[in-house]
Amino acid sequence: MTLALPPGLTDCLLWSEELGMGWHGRRPMDYSGPYFQKYQALDATPMGEALTRARVEMVRRHTQISPVDIGIGGGRFVLAVGGMGFDVNPEAVAWLKKRDRYYDLYQHHAEAITCWDSLEHIPEPERLLDHVGEWVFVAMPVYKDAKHCLASKHYKPAEHLYYFSLHGLIGWCARQGFGCVEINEKESELGREGITSFAFRRFRG
Template identity: 70%
Template structure:
């Protein structure tokens, strides 16, 4: 990712005010190990229950079929939403296969969910191409580069992509999606700076 960048710009936030988005070119982290177990514990908390409920409610306001959850966290949403899932964590993949919930997004799916995951994906536009109609997203949103750098969500190697509200909506539009709903339910539940979206593929 960094071979084409000038010296000095290979390990810092690259932010475009024009586009309202940023990228950090540090090598993505390794998601093996305790990552899945950590999120299973978080899923089992009252906050995990409330977040799962809010996410299911967002989806059901727009789509009543089975979704494909990209980056399943601890798996609670997959279970309670009767969804399929995909992940890069080996333990999460094993759990999906063991429960008959694995689907490969490369083969496409009518609706996909990205709960705190889209910003982790090196080439998110590639995954979005496989969506037939609906994309549901929750992620940190920033005012500008300064806000991003000061945020608890600025996590190079884990979070690769960073967007302002206008920047993300415009970026999704370039991927072929129109925003149908924006809410701050997850922030209202106690998370910091998280916005949730429902997007529908154009025409």
């Protein structure tokens, strides 16, 4: 039986210092409309080019497997890395299918996935990682604690469902069976405030 949250705690940040993570239970946002076009425009900028290059280089430092990109933004990374993609935006799905690059990870299996600014949007991210055999690459904002999270420009109820500290994300991934093998601040160095990148590999043995 699932217990409902007490009245007054259904539209606020719930943060666990012990786990180093938070959750905001507002109903997830609607990703229809001009969402895909917005990110295609961002992909076409010099920043989009630099971010794509940094992301491809990060993946290739660890594996030659072509990943499935979860939440493809404007699609530039999918093409640059030669991978597949999954999205919930109808225009992004149509774009992927037109190029034979759509891959529903919830129905299949992948050895590697990338979650550039997407893991924190997913209602049940542990279900996603259940379908991954080897590698998970993530870029997302990280927070010192709940106070830092609430003051951050990345605190976006409905859009971001999950919030993590550094040790919180590493611990959460460990509980899903993945160990952290790289952390870098390349995206912040390129001008994205407060974004950290991670490479996780599935535990063996």
